[in-house]
Amino acid sequence: MLIEDWMAKNVLTVDENTSLMRATRIMKENAIRRLPVVSHGKLIGIVTDRDVKDASPSKTATLDIHELYYLLSEMKVKDVMTASPLTLRGKDSLELAAVIMLEDKISGLPVVDDTGHLVGLLSETDVLRAFVRSTGIKDGARRYTFDLPDSPGSVTRVVETLRRFEARVISVLTSFEDAPEGMKRVSIRVTVADQAVGEELDRELLANFTVVDMGIDDVKNRPRK
Template structure:
């Protein structure tokens, strides 16, 4: 799955002269937490709800509430925006996007292609993508198997499941110590007992079995 498959296309943008309160109101109305900032069609920055909410006078200020509100109405997003925000290409993989966001501790990234803003991808989009990876919204069984990391281990497992006439909906490897891995497999059946018995009879321990 690529960024282009799960991003929000044609994101709503604002100008750098947009008042902060107006930007916050737009976010609230549209139920979004970030807005790209453009100038004559060119991306110049990004502003997030968190940044806007922190733009308030110090608690020690002597300004009245009316004076503070007046100042906020005069402040524009260009004063607090993130310049040169981190971006990603639409052909990047979802896991690449997740790693970039994790390493930079950000909740969203703008998607750029040939200097054109084509979308935005958020943490929620990535969560949804990984949920789709495992078909969690469809009934099935989640198995955690303990397997030695060796050539042919996955082929052997998939052959066993195929012979049981069961479909694999998702599979991921979690590496443990030494050459041991935990293989998380989501299968289509909601009656996993025969499969569990077959796996264990073949020397594949089933650490966990959850029907959902």
């Protein structure tokens, strides 16, 4: 998956001389947590709600409300922004972005072209949205998780069984971290013609493979805050 297919493209921006008060208002009114800072279309920095919070006087400060507003109106984005932030290209993979976000504890990454011009912004929400879409969980797909031998052809046997039942494969994910030694853990989501076919497929897979888990996630009745 490519970043350019999942990033936000119509991105709100500010310039380095924008007041911190205005930047704060833009983020609050648009329910966003970061603003790229540009100069003539080129990315020069990024300012986040955390930057604003860190720059604001603490609750124990003796400033009154008017002094506080004056201070924020005088401070500029350039005073608190992260200059020359880490960036990615639209043709970079979404998986690479996810690794960077996870390991560097970054919740959003600006996306630029080869000339340094801002073309988008990728957030952790965009990455999660791509993951959800690619797994097929919202399509009512059946979920099967197997422990299979770590050898050529082991997944093919499962796929051949699915084909006999005319199951449509939506996604396949493989991991070695949670599998027993010499095995790999494979999660496959499929759709089938109807409930009866699904139940027959369940029985066939249980009889011939090590099925760790199976089911259909009830997205409609998921827990809500």
